[in-house]
Amino acid sequence: MKLDGYITSILEGSLLSIQVALGALVVAVILGLAGASAKLSQRKPLVWLGSVYSTIIRGIPDLVLMLLIFYGGQIGLNILLESVGYTDYVEINPFAAGLITIGFIYGAYMTETFRGAILAIPKGQAEAGLAYGMSRSRVFFTIVLPQMVRLALPGFTNNWLVLIKSTALVSILGLPDMTYLAKQAGAAARGEVPNAPLLFMAFAALIYLVFTTVSLIALRQLEKRYTVGVKRLAA
Amino acid sequence: MQFDVIFTAEALQLYWQGLIGTLEILIACLIVGGGLSIPLAVLRVSPSAWIRGPIWLFTYVIRGTPLLIQVYIIYYGVAQLDWIQARWDDSWPWTGFKDAFFCAVLAFSLNTCAYTIEMLAGAIRDTAPGEIEAAQAMGFSRLQTLRRIVLPSAMRRALPAYSNEVIMMLHSTSLASTVPAIFDITGAARSIYSDYYLPFEAFITAGLIYLVLTFALVGLFKLAENHWLAYLRPQR
Numbered sequence: 001m002k003l004d005g006y007i008t009s010i011l012e013g014s015l016l017s018i019q020v021a022l023g024a025l026v027v028a029v030i031l032g033l034a035g036a037s038a039k040l041s042q043r044k045p046l047v048w049l050g051s052v053y054s055t056i057i058r059g060i061p062d063l064v065l066m067l068l069i070f071y072g073g074q075i076g077l078n079i080l081l082e083s084v085g086y087t088d089y090v091e092i093n094p095f096a097a098g099l100i101t102i103g104f105i106y107g108a109y110m111t112e113t114f115r116g117a118i119l120a121i122p123k124g125q126a127e128a129g130l131a132y133g134m135s136r137s138r139v140f141f142t143i144v145l146p147q148m149v150r151l152a153l154p155g156f157t158n159n160w161l162v163l164i165k166s167t168a169l170v171s172i173l174g175l176p177d178m179t180y181l182a183k184q185a186g187a188a189a190r191g192e193v194p195n196a197p198l199l200f201m202a203f204a205a206l207i208y209l210v211f212t213t214v215s216l217i218a219l220r221q222l223e224k225r226y227t228v229g230v231k232r233l234a235a
Numbered sequence: 236m237q238f239d240v241i242f243t244a245e246a247l248q249l250y251w252q253g254l255i256g257t258l259e260i261l262i263a264c265l266i267v268g269g270g271l272s273i274p275l276a277v278l279r280v281s282p283s284a285w286i287r288g289p290i291w292l293f294t295y296v297i298r299g300t301p302l303l304i305q306v307y308i309i310y311y312g313v314a315q316l317d318w319i320q321a322r323w324d325d326s327w328p329w330t331g332f333k334d335a336f337f338c339a340v341l342a343f344s345l346n347t348c349a350y351t352i353e354m355l356a357g358a359i360r361d362t363a364p365g366e367i368e369a370a371q372a373m374g375f376s377r378l379q380t381l382r383r384i385v386l387p388s389a390m391r392r393a394l395p396a397y398s399n400e401v402i403m404m405l406h407s408t409s410l411a412s413t414v415p416a417i418f419d420i421t422g423a424a425r426s427i428y429s430d431y432y433l434p435f436e437a438f439i440t441a442g443l444i445y446l447v448l449t450f451a452l453v454g455l456f457k458l459a460e461n462h463w464l465a466y467l468r469p470q471r
Contacts, residue, residue: 056446059445059446059449059450060406060442060445060446060449061405061406061407061408061409061421061445062406062409063409063410063412063421064409064421064424064438064441064442064445065438065442067421067424067425067428067434067438068434068435068438068439068442071428071434071438072434072435072438074434075434075435076435161299165300165301165302166301167301168301168302168303168304169301169303171303172303172413179301179303179304179307182304182307183307183311186311186312194317195312195315195316195317197307197311197312197315198308198311198312198313198315198316199312201304201307201308201311201312202308202312204304205296205300205301205304205305205308208299208300208301208304209296209299209300212298212299212300213299
């Protein structure tokens with residue numbers, strides 16, 4: 001295989017990395033909304049559950065959680081299936097495991113971001129909505145949510161940038177993502193391409209840099225849109 | 236669950252070695268990365284774009300790429316260059332690249348350095364203009380102003396953000412286990428997992444150790460903030 005072949009394969013791997021990142025983002029946003037509502041609810045057990053989730057997950061390295069869920073989930077699932085009488089060995093798809101784990105981890109970070117954003121909205125606004133006879137869900141969707149988006153965007157941008165970068169970890173689970181393929185290409189092309197390991201890994205780094213740069217620009221535009229009606233004092 | 240396997244002398248010994256490894260890497264990279272970040276943060280806020288620019292580029296590239304790739308670039312990339320390998324037997328500092336620990340610490344140091352530069356530079360930019368004016372009025376030189384006024388207050392104000400960075404770094408050191416020949420807490424868990432095939436027990440124990448370390452760091456930084464940020468607390 002010539003240089004082009006390796007480059008194409010790393011680029012194909014980058015598609016997988018994006019898929020993992022976007023899939024995980026969806027999981028993280030859903031869990032983040034659920035976590036934030038749990039932590040802000042009136043019910044003690046829910047508050048407790050939300051706090052335990054966001055504290056424990058944020059206190060343990062991503063890699064350890066990923067290995068736990070990937071290797072542990074594998075055995076756990078089979079024990080579970082065996083107990084209901086299903087005897088075939090089921091293998092967890094590393095793509096799903098990586099995606100769900102990253103989503104689960106960043107859900108905890110999103111929980112804190114969303115909770116902070118909701119708390120920053122003056123309480124009187126939701127109360128006014130309720131006083132006007134709007135239903136709770138209507139208050140959430142027409143008053144809280146639009147403002148929450150604006151307040152949560154900076155934190156969301158940070159979480160997303162960290163999330164994209166954490167997708168490199170799925171290579172450790174053996175998923176052929178960009179990092180995995182770059183490492184393989186570096187080992188395979190040794191002697192064929194001078195300094196191959198450095199070259200291919202730097203190429204993967206460059207693609208990540210493109211991802212983060214594009215995200216940053218896009219999310220800044222979005223932030224501009226959402227802060228149109230906000231008065232800013234010049235510092 | 237067979238947690239009794241974890242509580243054997245052998246397994247506990249592994250975790251203990253892992254803990255030492257993790258702390259060694261963490262402390263080494265915080266000293267190197269943190270130390271470098273102070274002068275670089277000052278240069279990062281320089282009025283000259285020629286000085287500011289390269290440092291911005293460094294922090295942007297490091298902050299925009301995954302740490303795992305940075306570790307791989309140094310360990311599998313730079314350390315495998317013919318140029319380096321021709322020198323790593325006798326000429327310093329290239330001899331370091333022979334050592335996996337050196338490579339990991341180098342990658343982690345550069346990473347934490349980049350994040351700390353931005354944090355500290357932000358705090359320096361937020362220095363109240365009056366403080367600098369007062370220093371100038373007292374006849375302080377630029378260096379004196381920096382050393383006596385700007386840095387002490389900026390480093391204090393950056394402390395809460397820095398505590399997050401240190402915790403992130405603690406978690407990031409788990410990536411050291413991807414480099415062969417380095418043994419940290421995650422490495423200990425991985426070796427127990429592969430010896431006994433007990434993923435829950437092995438990784439939950441590792442997770443708990445990290446959790447305890449995280450809380451200990453949070454506590455230490457609370458104490459540090461109480462001490463150095465006491466003047467910013469509301470007066471009673």
